[in-house]
Amino acid sequence: MLRRVALACALAVTATGASANPELLRMQRDPNQWVMPNGNYASWRYSELNQITRENVGNLKPTWQFSTGVLRGHEGGPLVVGEVMYIHTPFPNRVFALDLNNPGRVLWRYEPTQDPTVIGVMCCDTVNRGPAYADGKIILSQADTTVVALDAKTGKEVWKVKNGDPAKGETATMAPMVFGDKVLIGISGGEYGIRGHVTAYNLADGKQAWRAYSVGTDEDIKFDPQKTMSMGQPVGANSSIKTWEGDQWKMGGGSTWGWFSYDPDLNLIYYGSGNPGTWNPVQRPGDNKWSMTIFARDATTGVAKWVYQMTPHDEWDYDGVNEMVLVDNLQVGNQRVAKALVHMDRNGFGYTLNRENGQLMVAQKFDPAVNWATHVDMETGRPQVVSQYSTRAQGEDNNTKNICPAALGTKDQQPSAWSPKASLLFVPTNHVCMDYEPFRVSYSAGQPFIGATLSMYPPQGSDNLGNFIAWNPGSGKIAWSKPERFSVWSGALATAGDVVFYGTLEGYLKAVDTKDGKELFSYRTPSGIIGNVNTFTHKGKQYVAVMSGVGGWAGIGMAAGLQGESEGLGAVGAYKSLSDYTQLGGVLTVFALPN
Amino acid sequence: MLRRVALACALAVTATGASANPELLRMQRDPNQWVMPNGNYASWRYSELNQITRENVGNLKPTWQFSTGVLRGHEGGPLVVGEVMYIHTPFPNRVFALDLNNPGRVLWRYEPTQDPTVIGVMCCDTVNRGPAYADGKIILSQADTTVVALDAKTGKEVWKVKNGDPAKGETATMAPMVFGDKVLIGISGGEYGIRGHVTAYNLADGKQAWRAYSVGTDEDIKFDPQKTMSMGQPVGANSSIKTWEGDQWKMGGGSTWGWFSYDPDLNLIYYGSGNPGTWNPVQRPGDNKWSMTIFARDATTGVAKWVYQMTPHDEWDYDGVNEMVLVDNLQVGNQRVAKALVHMDRNGFGYTLNRENGQLMVAQKFDPAVNWATHVDMETGRPQVVSQYSTRAQGEDNNTKNICPAALGTKDQQPSAWSPKASLLFVPTNHVCMDYEPFRVSYSAGQPFIGATLSMYPPQGSDNLGNFIAWNPGSGKIAWSKPERFSVWSGALATAGDVVFYGTLEGYLKAVDTKDGKELFSYRTPSGIIGNVNTFTHKGKQYVAVMSGVGGWAGIGMAAGLQGESEGLGAVGAYKSLSDYTQLGGVLTVFALPN
């Protein structure tokens, strides 16, 4: 009887959802496992493991591999929970549970039935950034927006819910995240005039708890006009819809296809919203709030605590969805910020904010090539746009040239790694510029709502399309930068062994020294890497794991079989030589030091 | 002037074709390269390289990899010519030239345009066993029977010829081979009532030099009734058509989808023919010659010197196409055979013949489970069939049970390796039995002409579906046998380092000790291995290379997405648990010892 009461109490506590999921809180701190896509709630992609060091990483070797049987771009990375590794694939979104005691042995596999027409409304390859783990469940967000909870032991479906409608251009690529007793999930479709939102479902049964849109009425976006803050001011009433003409906000974009972070003490979740629809800025005057915005929302209610819009009235497709890295006790100038948020935005600026209140502390270019804005005004938070590179100023049907960065930004979805030991953020970046010609387009549900023709190429005088950099988020300075032939489209991993790992589009897994970026290790995996590097231990030994399988926006030419230079939203031309280095194919590789 | 005359003479010599291609003769002896599918003209799959030894092979590690972007079964193996590696894929039959000085860098790639309907008439997955190299050309035999010569430096087409007609069920999977100034190629389609043949084309321009059928008139099969010998006797007139009823030979099968060997001194080529059509023996009384036969043909004229039929009147689909291993100075009993031929047949008997005249010297079971025949009569060369396992005797629409081996034989196409150092043949084998129910079928061009329902399973009392064995071809005895969970569907490689390599269907590349089969090394590649292991040096260092990518007949369930137990000609049921271990995906892995 006593036991039953205790159980009931436990359930009651969980049900409030106010506090974090205690098991997950504990697990995300355990370096032996890798239980959420970016390693921990703070999106650090950092591991305390230090068996692999700058001294011995050169000896790292593949120990076993597993092909997924799926060809297109493999984003995300393996989860490790106890003695089981979970990997996933792009559409058709297979999930495999692999036995670490018998490497490569499939404990179970799951393949949802999905209408393949969804492929036609996915903007940037059929990628998926991975499932979430919590409370004995694997939560998968399928391309067709179905969210399904699987029993982590058996792979059997526990519940299933539909988060959007592919017929309207709504799809899913992002990784869900569990906060407390809820699982949060975003939506893709910024190129189809959808209206972005994040939605919390009950972890237990998949019932919707709350939904908050990126654009729309205060009620829809869960803003409190008096309490939701932006740049130190309350946002006031109708902060979103008053920045749009007429009903344009209804197809306003601001999709939410990136990453979630969470501060359990503040009970705040952080994420960014994507581009406003269409890509033709002339058609949508105004700031187009709250596209291109960092949101801090109460995890329990969804109500926004603060927001910050990086790129008001976007003219370049600089989606603001990149990961929010939660750094504690950061030295910014002569100030110590107890709770900072670092965000390397697609627009080429690296931002540091106070994550309690949204105060802007640093905004500096993280690639000197960035030219669309001179700087960010620290009073207003607004970038100072250079008219020569303003596609609005240059006008419709006019090809604005040499804008840096290109639409895929100085950094896209590929997550960075924060080393608290080195006090540096390691950032996979793009070094790409573009020509951008806006044209008039009209909205039709489920049809592309783009309205711009692009072409991409390296900055003048460069022949590398990427750099892997170390960033000092306190000073807003690049500590070191290592050029790469192609954009670094893979998520980084920093470790207490003073090394940082990342993959290249040619297919190399590399390890470099945190202190100077010196290359210490390189291995050519089967295909280009757009997956994220993770680490864990098994029976006391440290392993490093990564998915190869080229694709994503940078690899869209190969993934979708496109040839024209300006196809793939302009990306095909820049990366066409990629097929001289690699071909498609999803493979997990697990590395270790020889015994 | 003198130079021109010399050149003309050189051309004249080449044009006779009587002697072997001198460059290729030299290259196939060079252990630093791997210039033909089975390593040398004698089909040894043996290398003199000895940097990797039984002592150090345990340290072998993957050094680089390359995904092909193609999912189905990857048979064959890489060729290495100078500093270039050539790899190929199943349908659509891509070829990649990879730069060994810059591993993974694609020098050129070729992908033929083929009508995908050919996939529907390929019996046993869309495999391809690799191109041939000669005289600066890569000769590829496409699924649709187009034979194309590519410039090995540029990948540009030099000539192209059509060897068959997929509309009649004629397809191609086998590797061409160059003999003298000709390239020889066979044909697949035994399950579609085709009539098998081998055809020689001029290496220079693709013009047909000669064609020899497996069944038909003496002219068609290029037999000299007086001079072509079988079991020490001239075959006599109409040796083929008199063993068929009426016109049945016209859809008589005997396809030629296996391997070629060549003895340059004798100027003889060796290969085997496949099953007679249909699989229902009741429908085609007679010996059905020359299906299931070893042929020795003059390389210049195509005329048969001798033949030996292993399985007259086949009742089990025991195609006779497995490789012919040419062994010199073999001790057989107390006789020394200067020129022997060793052939591990699908029917479960290992044969040793004198390859000069076709004299049968040894015929012994290489799996004790073999039960369809008690033995081979050494006078007549005929197997003594056990009536209980005779699908003819048991009759149409009767399910004959527990026949061993199954239709895919004690060994299928996966080539063995001969170590002259160990005097042993290392043989990847199947350990599978079957139920076989023949039914009446009528011929229609391009339609399956099978007429039997099969199911397959391990022999009673066994739970392994394969063994990797060492065979003494002089004594006809198994030296050692190493059980494997699944059939060993990969080609072996023996080396002067006293190790023998092979791959498993789960995806392990293994190395075992030639003397006792002890496992010395094992690495889990991305997918099941049905490719053949090759070795070469680059800048003085020994490498071992293999394609993974599960499929072939054993992996047809996964490759073609079949579920029913008796689908895939009966193979799906036996191998259904394979998907608990591996998934599709073609990847090259190159191994080496750490520096």
Ligand SMILES: O=C(O)c1cc(C(=O)O)c2c(n1)C(=O)C(=O)c1cc(C(=O)O)[nH]c1-2
């Ligand atoms: O606006 C959107 O809804 C949306 C969705 C996605 C996506 O879901 O992958 C991408 C983008 N936009 C995008 O702008 C972009 O650069 C991008 C890159 C990638 C990728 O995975 O490589 N996805 C996306």
Ligand SMILES: O=C(O)c1cc(C(=O)O)c2c(n1)C(=O)C(=O)c1cc(C(=O)O)[nH]c1-2
């Ligand atoms: O009769 C034929 O023409 C023919 C062709 C092939 C082929 O081309 O692969 C196979 C077979 N038969 C066959 O009997 C067989 O066991 C087989 C296995 C495989 C394979 O690659 O795994 N192919 C074939």
